[in-house]
Amino acid sequence: MPSFDIVSKIDMSEVDNALNGIKRETQQRFDLKGTKAAVDRNGNELTILADNDLQLRQVQELLYTYFARRDVDSKALDFRPTEKASGDSLRQLVGIRQGIDSDTGRKIIKAIKGTKLKVQVALQGDELRVTGKKRDDLQEAINFVKEMGSNIPLQYVNFRD
Numbered sequence: 001m002p003s004f005d006i007v008s009k010i011d012m013s014e015v016d017n018a019l020n021g022i023k024r025e026t027q028q029r030f031d032l033k034g035t036k037a038a039v040d041r042n043g044n045e046l047t048i049l050a051d052n053d054l055q056l057r058q059v060q061e062l063l064y065t066y067f068a069r070r071d072v073d074s075k076a077l078d079f080r081p082t083e084k085a086s087g088d089s090l091r092q093l094v095g096i097r098q099g100i101d102s103d104t105g106r107k108i109i110k111a112i113k114g115t116k117l118k119v120q121v122a123l124q125g126d127e128l129r130v131t132g133k134k135r136d137d138l139q140e141a142i143n144f145v146k147e148m149g150s151n152i153p154l155q156y157v158n159f160r161d
Contacts, residue, residue: 002138003131004159006108006145008100008152010076015041015096018066025062032058036089039063046077046094049085056082056090063094073153097152099126104152111148117141135161 022039026032037055039062040047048063050056060079067074078095085091100108105123112121112130119132119141132138142156 001131001133002135002159002161003129004138004142005157006100006128006130007155007157008076008098008126009155010072010096010098010153012096014070014072015067018063018070018072019046021066021069022059022062026059031055036087044096044098046096048092048094050090051088053082053090056092060092075151075153100128100152100154101126104150108145108148108150112141112144115141115144117144 019039019041026035026037032055035051035055037050037059038048039059040049046063048056048059050059063077064074067077076097078097080093080095082090082092100123102123105128108128109121109123112119117132117140118134118137119130121141122129122131130138130141132141138159145154145156
């Protein structure tokens, strides 16, 4: 029976490559050279440091730019409120969303079942498994989920015939 998985995974090595590019640019750019502007990663969380609000926005733009260059979907970024750090600087935590949470999974399952396609969808941990009798039904399900739009990046992997 043909099946595929819907997952939301971010390649952390590409995230590291993007952060290395940001680090190089903040050291070389005239307006950011010699400031506290930096981005550090600790697990699935990024920490942006900046001297003022303008620099914080510039580092956020660099984050979007370098993620796009490295083909990392920026929808995975979860920006949290800005907070004061030591020495009149600003800190912002940015979470990297991995996996499909149960609420989003249930919304996708409900939407696919509402299309009356002859497929079954099961939530397995942080991914969805879609099975059906025909390959064409599975491809229609993929197209439907792509058109549906989502606030997290989705990949369609493990297609088995």
